[in-house]
Amino acid sequence: MDSDNPFSTSETIMNKRNVGGVSANSGESPSSGGGLPLYQGLQKEQSVFERGNAQLDYILEMGQQSFENIVEQNKILSKVQDQMSNGLRTLGVSERTITSINKRVFKDKLVFWIALILFIIGIYYVLKWLR
Template sequence: MEDVKFQNRLDSLIRSHRECAERFAELKKQYNASNARNQLFSQNEAVMGGESVMSKRNVGSASPRGSFEAKRGGLPLYNGLQKEQSIFQRGNAQLELILEMGHQSLEDLVEQNQILQKMQDRMSSSLRTLGVSEETIQKINRRAFKDKLIFWFALVLLLVGFYLVLKWFR
């Protein structure tokens, strides 16, 4: 009984696959037969009432650079600007990602700082409970503060060094 069920399911999947493959082949033929660039501009002309954005601006004919590119066989001005826009969009997306990662890192550092402060308070109270003198605890806290100052001073020097290196190489 189960074999018949699975065989029917297999047959229906094979039939669906064949139908999808045929449909894909038809769509591929349609796409290859039509020129996507002509479709793009024909859609723009239909939207603009028969006038494309390029003909409204007269960018290609009025600009000597545009005529030079047309002679050379390079990208038309509109496609070049479109490509540049996509490059800027990708760059902006990457900058957004970097900023988000920096924001997450800053939040993590703030959280870690709070955890470390809680640990310092717990350790101080534990040392008091163990009977360590208040003077010794103060020495430990002063040394921890000096270590923090050394770290921040080194970080500032590192950033200034990066700035000077970048300025020197430019």
């Protein structure tokens, strides 16, 4: 399974802390005084933070690429809409008809965005209620 995600290896899966239980690595109880020296523990924690930061950077990069793609698609759609309007004018469709079509497109977009916002708010309240 080849993935574009550089963090999908088993090395990057963070171990859960063992609170009040037997240590998974050493087989000793936590009260026996075993474990990592302070410096090694800090190094391990630092490496966990570095991996987390790398994952966050990767996610932010993907988000920025997605945003750039959406902006580019919006520009293309605006150009297509202008070309369609010009084509309708060439075919002899009245300005009144073109204006009514554009108003309908605007209303459809408005309904979509309002529905999306209400959907997100609904998800928020459902998650809040389930907790």
